[in-house]
Structure formats: structure tokens, C-alpha cells
Amino acid sequence: MRVRPRLLVNTPTIELWPAWLLRARANRDARLLARARYVLRRKHGGRYLAAECDGALVPMVPELAREPGIADALRALAAHPPHARPGMDTARPLPVDRLRERLHALGLDESYAERTGLPLVPEPDWLQLAGFDRYCRPLWLLARAARAWNAMQAAALREGVVLEAISGWRSHDYQLGIFERKRARGLSVAEILAVNAAPGYSEHHSGRALDIGTPDEPPAEESFERTDAFAWLRGNAHAFGFVMSYPRDNPHGIVYEPWHWCHRG
Secondary structure, three states: OOOOOOEEEEOOOEEEEEHHHOOOOOHHHHHHHHHOOEEEEEOOOOOEEEEEEOOEEEEOOOOHHHOOOHHHHHHHHHHOOOOOOOOOOOOOEOOOHHHHHHHHHOOOOOHHHHHHOOOOOOOEOEEEEEEEOOOOOEEEEOHHHHHHHHHHHHHHHHOOOOOEEEEOOOOHHHHHHHHHHHHHOOOOHHHHHOOOOOOOOOHHHHOOEEEEEOOOOOOOOHHHHHOHHHHHHHHHHHHHOEEEOOOOOOOOOOOOOOOEEEEOO
16 A cells, blocks of 8 residues: 655645645646655745656746746655654754745834744744644644644543534745735735734744634634633643743734643643
8 A cells, every 4th residue: 555645745836735635626637746755845835846656757837947036946855755753853954045935025024023032933844744734734743743742632532522623734935825915905014913922923834833722712812811721721731841931921923812721832
């Protein structure tokens, strides 16, 4: 039986997704995805670029060799196994030069970090599948955070408490896309930063953070603090290495987020 990869291999411009987790966008895609181990996907826009089938790379766009970052993606593909091994925990941070350039183009500079006390967060070069979120999307976390989340979720369930993942890892491109779409609608940088962390400064980029919910409770709302799930987390999450990052009156000026928890080990 073909092994289903459970790693997302990450580069600055291209993600290497396990093919079995992707949906076909055309008949030809369906045939390729059925045979492929990994699919190279452009981070900005999500276009499928190539499929790795039985050790051969099948282009899904014209002039694949001219795609920015393709050489880095192919090196990353060769360096990673099809599935995580026990003890394989160390992910390396990706460079943030490209992110800094895009932030400056949006009018964001180092003064944001000085004002909030938030560090610029690099993306890891690989993440592990930790299950699926409330919306049936793959949940990507660092390996240790993934194991801790699965153990914590199971422990809560044994006590009759259901913990749902709302979202986990997010790329810089994902957060930049939110920012750029809001700018296109006419919002100012200040207006966007009032409700969104600046791209590159979210704990979600690290692969250690996730937003947690529970059935019949809307996602990412302060009302989560009145649920049994939140009470369970307050009493037990520390035993699994998770902390609530943004309590009331936190020094970063971020609104109270009882749903946001980060694995600190």
C-alpha cells in the first residue's frame, strides 16, 4: 500500500503538499493527484505547479523551470522523507528577507515590533499533519506541538470535553493576502492593525500556535471563555505545554483571545 505522506514541506515561495490532501481542479489534476506523492503549490495564490509521481516530476504549468523558487523546492523535496519518523522533531527556520521586503512595500517597518514587543516569526521548513480542523482542513503544526495537541485533545475527550482546532499554522503569504485584500477595499494600515497582527508577527507562523473552539460555539469569540472547554484548558493545558498567549491587558496590545493557545514545551 502506498504510504500517505503526513508532512508539509515548506520553502519561502513554494509549499510541497501531500497529494492525498489536495482537491483536483480539473480532470487532468485528478489523474495526477491519484498517482502523486507530493504536489508543488505556489504559496501566493495556491496554484499547482508540479506533481511528483514515482520519483519523476510532472509539470502542471508551462515553463516550470522559470518558476521563482523552484530550485529550492526541488532540493527540499529530495531532503525530506514521505512521512515523519519517531524523534524527527527539528524544523529549521526559513529566511525572512522576502517577507521584510513585502512588509516595507506595505508601509510596515521595524517600528511595529518596537511598539508591540512582538518578534518577527520565521516559518519552519516542515510541519506535521496534526489531524483536521473544524472545517475539515488539514491542521499543520510542528511535530512536538502536533503530538501535544493530539494528546491534549484525547485527554479532554476522556473527561467529556470536546476541543476543536479552528486553525493552526498560517504562512506569511496567507497573512499578507488578508492584509492586501483589506488595503484593496480602502482600509488604512492602522485600521487593519487594529484587528489583525501584522503579517510575519503572528504566532501562527511558527507552527506552535492554534486557535481552539468547541462544538456549538462560534470561532474566535470572547464568549469561548464561558465554555467547559475553556475551563478545562485553564486547568489542564499547561500539563501539555500549552499557554494562552493573549490574556486580558497583555503587554502587546492584542485583544483578549481566550481561544489562542501556543505550545511552549
